[in-house]
Amino acid sequence: MSQVKAYGAEANDADLKQLDIKRREILPNDIHIEIDYCGVCHSDIHQVRNDWKNSKYPVIPGHEIIGHVVAVGKEVTKFKEGQKVGVGCMVDSCQDCDACDEGLEQYCEKGMTATYNSPDKHLGGHTFGGYSEEVVVDEKFVLNVSEKLDMKAVAPLLCAGITTWSPLKQWNVQKGDKVGVVGLGGLGHMGIKFAHALGTHVVMITTSPNKSEDAERLGADEVLVSKNEEDMKKHANSFDFILNTVPVGHDVNPYLNLLKRDKTMCLVGAIEPLKGVNGGALIVKRKRLAGSLIGGIQETQDMLDFCGEHNIVSDVEMIDMQNINTAFERIVSSDVKYRFVIDMQSLKD
Template sequence: MYQAKAYSVSSATSAFAPTTISRREPTDTDVQIEILFCGICHSDLHQARNEWKEFMPTVYPCVPGHEIVGRVTKVGSSVAKFKVGDLAAVGCLVDTDRTCPECLAGLEQFCPNPTLTYNFPDKHTGGVTYGGYSDSVVVDERFVLRVPSNLDLAATAPLLCAGITTYSPMRHWGVTKGKKVGIVGLGGLGHMGVKFAHAFGAHTVVFTTSPNKKDDALRLGADEVVLSKDANDMAKHASSFDFILDAVSADHDLNAYIQLLRRDGTLTLVGAPEKPLPIAAFGLLFGRKSVSGSPIGGLPETQEMLDFCGDHNITSDVEVIPIQKVNEAYERLLKSDVKYRFSIDMASLKSE
């Protein structure tokens, strides 16, 4: 074991503060990574404040962070994919059972026995896993990803969650050139959805409640922007969408978007509203429409996504902050006061 610098919360109401945590020494199959940047995901906030205590109670101290980009500093004797000095990334998973049908199919995100990057039982230490708000991490080679060298590293970090969460459903439901795709909500997830839909060649339409987001949506790659509160504007697009990605986590009317789907169209949720949302059956029956959900992607697809981003120069729009401003960032995140993701520069941790 060795000691690593980190920022943690000690309770649901405490602020982040500097600390040291124990990391395992690399085994034969492990990669040790110096963390250069770590994105802040909204789920970090939920976990830090124990807002998911019903199904995923937080174990304190908690070190969040599952959007990790860094440089390899040590590799185990059996590691074949990485060498010291390589750029590397880690997302939401650091292990699975590796034997279930989902893992064997490269769909590790659906494994019934995963090990998440933080706040999950750690078989190596006997405690819980600690995430990327730290100066280093040790992860099995299988769960480490290659980072294209041409991408800005600070802006690459959010791809490990926000990126793959929006890329995966678009790939699964066949978003390609000639398709009409809607993106509901222009936030951390939605802005990545716009970039991917545009890169896939789809006619991309952003739905927003904020008129002042129109220019930014167009800058990100949208072909059209629809104000979802404008019934006439919505009606113009009835029965015309092949696919709609819903990235809103607040309470909202799904039926309004179901009406916009063409025959066999799909509305896929990647946001997670706190309360169940009602759906009118007739809206689905007439047109054989579907409502679905999608989490992150598996390891092969996440690597595919990173390579796609390298080929198309796609990254997240980020505001880079020092780790010392993480508490302020959380408060701003609650107010949606960021365009569009925070990325922590972990070099700032060296001064602690």
């Protein structure tokens, strides 16, 4: 066991500051990773601030981790020292239930072990995330990353990437489909990039006309301003799939009206109550409202491989660890294009 430097929050202080934490010894299947970069996810803020009433302190956030291997357990064959690797939102699961057997560890029936703020099976207490110098993770939950990509910009793929990729694959989005992406933030900008790379006709659906230029740069073929009722009518019953990345409860009815018969809108952001969903909006043309939670390990690897082939990364703004509290404030006011990534070198300075 060793002490490592990390950044986190104590119970009575939502400001993050340097803390010392313990890392476990290297087990036979473990990968010991020195962290180079860690993306900043909106959910990090929710956890630090205990918005979901399940935080355990101290909270060390971070589940968009890119690093390099500094040591491997004696039974590890898939990874070697020096290799660039990624760790996403999970570091363990039961590996024995139907969900795990299907490669859907995020839906593990005994509960996945989240990268931070989950019960820690090895050390007791709870897990600590990637706002840290180092992390030790079972090789099953460590991902390969293409060395040809810009590592800083790969970090957000581990959460924002897989969260938007998984529903596009789950709902079998195909070349030529008309796909809507609602909301242009960390998730939405990845949704546009993936939907574009999959050969769909991508429509960015937003309340803010001033996001048009950026949406088109990211790969949107059209921008639909949801406040424009006339335009919303023109697009009614025309979408094959809608990816809804809005991170808070909102009125989904105008978006349901955009779907074709038998088609689906999938929520990936809003875990809160939605404003009165009209049963009629689902019944009249047999539409579906669904949800999706990150993605399994195999599909995360598939997504990263796809990104390597298609040269896809996130749009990021780099910060030093010491500026994390300012970054949190800027995320809350949607002032980031589109993901902050912490240069973990700054923690060592």
